[in-house]
Amino acid sequence: MLPLLLKNVFRTLFANFRGKLVKKKRALLTLLGLAFFPFLIMSQTVDLFSVWMHIPTMGATFVVRFVATSFFAVLVLLCLTSLPSVMHHFFLAPDLSLLRALPINKRTIFLAKFVQVTLGTVGMYVAVGLPLLVSMCLALGAAPSIFAIMLIASLLFIFIPTGLSAIVAFALARLFSVVKMRRLATLILGLFIVVTWAGLQLVRLSRLNPASPDFQPQAVRDFAAWSAPGPLPSDWLVNSLYAATLAQWQTVGLNLAALLLSAAALACLAIVWRVRLDHKDIRMDAGRISKTARDIGTRSFLRPALAMLRKDMQVTRRDSRLLHSSLLLGAMLLVSPFVTSADVGNPGTVGLFMSYMPLTILTLIASSTLARQGLPLERLSLQYVLQAPVSLTSVLMTKIVRALLLIAPFTIVACLITAYKTGTAVPGAALAIAEHLSFVLCGAVTGSVVAVFTTNYAWSDPRYMTNALGAYSSTFIVLAVGAIGMSIIMAGELLGQQMVAFLLFFIYVFLVFWIGLRVSLARFRKLQWT
Amino acid sequence: MIKISGLTKSFDNVVAVDHLDLEVGDELFIFLGPNGAGKTTTLKMMTGLLTPDEGTVQLNGISMRDEPLAAKRQFGYAPEQPNLYEKLTPNEFIQFILDIYGAPDQGKARARQLFDIFELSERQHDLIEDLSGGMKKKVSLIAALVHQPKILFLDEPTAALDPKAARHLKDILRGLVRKGVTVFMTTHILEVAETMCDRIAIINKGKLCAIGALDRLRVQYGSGLSLEDLFLKLTGEIYSSKIDEFLQDA
Ligand SMILES: Nc1ncnc2c1ncn2[C@@H]1O[C@H](COP(=O)(O)OP(=O)(O)OP(=O)(O)O)[C@@H](O)[C@H]1O
Ligand SMILES: [Mg+2]
Numbered sequence: 054m055l056p057l058l059l060k061n062v063f064r065t066l067f068a069n070f071r072g073k074l075v076k077k078k079r080a081l082l083t084l085l086g087l088a089f090f091p092f093l094i095m096s097q098t099v100d101l102f103s104v105w106m107h108i109p110t111m112g113a114t115f116v117v118r119f120v121a122t123s124f125f126a127v128l129v130l131l132c133l134t135s136l137p138s139v140m141h142h143f144f145l146a147p148d149l150s151l152l153r154a155l156p157i158n159k160r161t162i163f164l165a166k167f168v169q170v171t172l173g174t175v176g177m178y179v180a181v182g183l184p185l186l187v188s189m190c191l192a193l194g195a196a197p198s199i200f201a202i203m204l205i206a207s208l209l210f211i212f213i214p215t216g217l218s219a220i221v222a223f224a225l226a227r228l229f230s231v232v233k234m235r236r237l238a239t240l241i242l243g244l245f246i247v248v249t250w251a252g253l254q255l256v257r258l259s260r261l262n263p264a265s266p267d268f269q270p271q272a273v274r275d276f277a278a279w280s281a282p283g284p285l286p287s288d289w290l291v292n293s294l295y296a297a298t299l300a301q302w303q304t305v306g307l308n309l310a311a312l313l314l315s316a317a318a319l320a321c322l323a324i325v326w327r328v329r330l331d332h333k334d335i336r337m338d339a340g341r342i343s344k345t346a347r348d349i350g351t352r353s354f355l356r357p358a359l360a361m362l363r364k365d366m367q368v369t370r371r372d373s374r375l376l377h378s379s380l381l382l383g384a385m386l387l388v389s390p391f392v393t394s395a396d397v398g399n400p401g402t403v404g405l406f407m408s409y410m411p412l413t414i415l416t417l418i419a420s421s422t423l424a425r426q427g428l429p430l431e432r433l434s435l436q437y438v439l440q441a442p443v444s445l446t447s448v449l450m451t452k453i454v455r456a457l458l459l460i461a462p463f464t465i466v467a468c469l470i471t472a473y474k475t476g477t478a479v480p481g482a483a484l485a486i487a488e489h490l491s492f493v494l495c496g497a498v499t500g501s502v503v504a505v506f507t508t509n510y511a512w513s514d515p516r517y518m519t520n521a522l523g524a525y526s527s528t529f530i531v532l533a534v535g536a537i538g539m540s541i542i543m544a545g546e547l548l549g550q551q552m553v554a555f556l557l558f559f560i561y562v563f564l565v566f567w568i569g570l571r572v573s574l575a576r577f578r579k580l581q582w583t
Numbered sequence: 584m585i586k587i588s589g590l591t592k593s594f595d596n597v598v599a600v601d602h603l604d605l606e607v608g609d610e611l612f613i614f615l616g617p618n619g620a621g622k623t624t625t626l627k628m629m630t631g632l633l634t635p636d637e638g639t640v641q642l643n644g645i646s647m648r649d650e651p652l653a654a655k656r657q658f659g660y661a662p663e664q665p666n667l668y669e670k671l672t673p674n675e676f677i678q679f680i681l682d683i684y685g686a687p688d689q690g691k692a693r694a695r696q697l698f699d700i701f702e703l704s705e706r707q708h709d710l711i712e713d714l715s716g717g718m719k720k721k722v723s724l725i726a727a728l729v730h731q732p733k734i735l736f737l738d739e740p741t742a743a744l745d746p747k748a749a750r751h752l753k754d755i756l757r758g759l760v761r762k763g764v765t766v767f768m769t770t771h772i773l774e775v776a777e778t779m780c781d782r783i784a785i786i787n788k789g790k791l792c793a794i795g796a797l798d799r800l801r802v803q804y805g806s807g808l809s810l811e812d813l814f815l816k817l818t819g820e821i822y823s824s825k826i827d828e829f830l831q832d833a
Binding site for chain 1 (some may be wrong): 653660670671675678683691709726
């Protein structure tokens with residue numbers, strides 16, 4: 054039975070590569086995006102590691118230590134990735150009730166689910182974990198045969214985070230509603246990613262690189278003094294590879310055995326526990342909303358639009374995927390002023406302009422991304438809006454305003470932080486805020502144009518609605534639209550005609566808004582509800 | 584008043600609705616037909632969700648093509664699949680509908696009455712994703728009824744309802760028709776059609792086969808026929824020999 058179940062698991066995993074061309078393209082583009090990470094990580098680490106290898110006080114042990122420490126973070130990341138997935142696949146997946154009705158042993162079902170959750174983390178592992186190991190092996194000058202050991206060790210290792218998350222999830226499942234926990238777990242994963250990303254930006258690797266001008270010997274000493282907490286699966290993995298390069302086969306065996314035993318023990322424990330949980334009640338409700346919906350409070354023509362806006366915000370707040378992405382982008386906006394080096398903000402106004410530029414780009418991308426979700430979040434319920442006496446213009450406007458409301462507060466705060474860091478005077482800061490809010494508008498309009506055109510209109514599942522082509526093209530289009538705006542402001546700075554430039558800029562923003570709305574309306578009108 | 588003429592819609596290779604003409608007054612009108620006959624497609628065109636390839640729709644004299652907003656103000660529509668916003672509560676969803684239709688304050692009172700009638704008062708603050716299939720259907724029916732439309736389009740409203748709720752719905756619909764509301768509904772439950780309709784229409788493969796009051800149709804196609812016999816006579820044969828074959832293998 055297990056092979057049959059696993060075949061099905063693989064089939065769903067690769068379903069995106071079969072069938073419709075649009076779906077295939079989307080899957081391929083996503084894959085391409087993921088493939089970018091290994092290159093990024095390897096380009097950062099391969100040279101760094103070989104420099105360390107040549108410094109007597111650092112050497113191989115320092116490299117291994119560094120990789121082991123980083124791998125602890127990878128382990129945490131994998132645990133956090135599989136936690137929501139465990140809650141989904143072991144409790145909430147719609148196929149569970151079907152599988153249980155079949156004459157299959159429950160243990161077999163949950164073993165298949167265990168494998169399924171693990172397969173879901175493989176992408177993350179290949180993107181961020183594997184490149185570190187490859188860099189390490191290259192730096193240590195290992196024989197090519199080490200890659201076989203790397204494969205085996207990795208294969209054992211990736212089951213461990215699934216097992217750990219499963220045990221945490223099952224312990225919590227007796228106490229809290231699984232649906233609510235899945236929501237929380239997704240949020241925690243998102244925050245972890247943002248914090249790690251911000252941390253990596255702040256703690257530059259170049260500080261540990263003796264070949265770089267930023268090198269800080271103190272940072273190396275601090276790092277060396279910091280000891281990882283005890284023997285962890287990530288250490289076993291790294292040590293087995295290190296021992297293999299030294300041909301200490303006994304150590305290799307011991308470490309691999311530790312990986313194997315702990316993976317097997319965790320998997321068995323998880324499966325047995327999950328089977329036992331079947332006889333306990335597990336809460337799966339999404340919870341009650343205690344308040345009665347209040348009246349919108351206006352009788353004007355704005356009332357339907359406000360009602361739609363309120364509904365969109367409620368949906369955004371309660372849908373973990375939507376909440377997640379807006380918080381993620383918001384956090385990135387807030388972090389961005391700290392990350393970009395403020396040194397370019399020399400007294401000349403052009404330099405000042407440059408120090409806002411990363412924020413501007415991030416603002417454009419964030420608002421277009423959020424605007425792109427506006428239509429898909431309706432799912433099949435869009436029929437209630439389409440059959441109601443509301444104009445399509447107001448529907449589209451609501452989507453744009455939603456993106457504005459979600460992004461504008463973060464943008465304003467990020468502008469204030471940048472202004473503080475660069476010592477911008479009050480009028481300059483106010484202008485920067487006005488400009489960035491205009492960029493938010495540009496981004497939101499562009500995003501909703503792209504959404505209307507690239508949405509697949511597979512209403513039942515919003516994940517299939519926003520295709521990767523749309524995501525990539527919207528990034529390019531929004532940056533092009535933003536670049537024109539930025540060059541108008543920049544030209545004003547260079548020519549010393551700021552006021553004229555700002556006027557032209559605001560006219561440009563208005564044009565983008567007006568044309569974008571027209572174009573998307575024309576497409577939206579042709580929409581068929583099939 | 585609903586008036587459609589020459590309504591046509593085809594998908595890739597099927598003609599789902601084929602030059603359909605209908606005129607429905609202030610009555611309870613039931614639209615019958617086998618699966619895939621084109622009932623839902625007709626309703627989607629009448630409610631402006633689909634643009635017809637040909638033909639026109641007029642609701643209370645207002646053309647759906649020329650004045651869509653005014654036409655949409657005339658009706659309430661409960662679709663075949665409820666597909667509600669899963670992340671709202673029934674209470675919030677109905678308030679959303681009231682706000683969108685600009686319904687007056689008594690809307691709130693009507694909502695409360697309808698929640699009571701359909702036994703949803705207890706669950707109105709739970710997220711819709713936690714409700715059962717029948718409860719979701721009830722919420723979509725309440726959404727169609729709550730803003731006092733003059734025309735009601737209901738796609739299989741009694742499907743998934745428990746007998747008590749179905750009975751309540753039937754009583755409400757009869758009462759509304761008496762007050763001058765036009766009710767246009769599809770169903771597969773012939774008993775519902777037999778007991779409550781003023782007139783029925785039967786379509787098959789997108790074409791109208793018969794229309795009229797039940798008694799008149801009986802006169803036309805043979806007296807003593809039940810609605811079931813009539814339906815089968817108009818929409819195709821029964822495969823009794825195939826069933827025998829199946830039962831033999833079983
Ligand atoms: N989006 C679509 N794309 C292609 N064909 C469609 C689409 N929607 C409906 N059809 C086809 O149109 C025909 C009529 O479908 P429709 O849903 O109107 O039937 P129905 O009378 O409501 O059936 P049921 O009793 O099963 O609800 C069917 O042949 C169906 O396959
Ligand atoms: Mg139908």
